[in-house]
Amino acid sequence: MSERIRWVDGWRGLVCVLMVFYHFVFDLTMFGWVPYAITERWPLFLLQRFIALSFIFLSGVSAHFTHSNLRRGLITLAAGAVVVGASYVVDAPIRYGILQFLGCAMILYHFLGKYAERVPDRPAPWLWAALYLLTRVVSYRAVVEPRWLYWLGLRYRGFTSFDWVPFFPNIFMFFLGGWFGKRLMAAPEDSRLRTVGAPGWLAWTGRRTLWIYMLHQPVLYGACWLAYRALH
Secondary structure (H helix, E strand, C coil): CCCCCHHHHHHHHHHHHHHHHHHHHHHHHHCCCCCHHHHHCHHHHHHHHHHHHHHHHHHHHHCCCCCCHHHHHHHHHHHHHHHHHHHHHCCCCCCCCHHHHHHHHHHHHHHHHHHHCCCCCCCHHHHHHHHHHHHHHHHHHCEECCHHHHHHCCEECCCCCCCCCCHHHHHHHHHHHHHHHHHHHHCCCCCHHHHCCCCHHHHHHHCCHHHHHHHHHHHHHHHHHHHHHHHC
């Protein structure tokens, strides 16, 4: 961001901490120390959705505070390619995960964000929210024959991925974040939208989310693997 807004960094930092916790639990299931079914129960399922939607919304907010969404998107796609490659190494393949989606959304916003911002302020959040809910129903229920449409949100029969954040409906959550970011950027310097604080360590974490995302799983998975080898 060209100028930091502390509570945005703090929210991102909190979500980052929750992500590390969720992935640690997930790693424990992969080594058989925790039943896999726990990740599908409501507490962890809702936590996973909160984490993903928060990252998407906050990335949309940040689209108004970055020097270049194109550069940001390309860096995120490159990081996502590394994560996807590593996922196949550990036999937990990711097909169009959170970083792939965010990278594509940032690049799309670079070219089309100015048109999304022309939607009048008052109906815009309701429009993006309605489109998100509508396309989510279609995306999570539809099963199609073409195998290459999974990135759009249309799965084929037998499709699996350890992280799946399809373009639809999530692009509309990104646009909702973009709408809020536009309002945030236009707010006066002394408004509560800008001046709400956050604990320093959370704000610090939120400014380093991509690095933490890239590094936390090798550390967690590696620690679990070493413990498993030692015990078996």
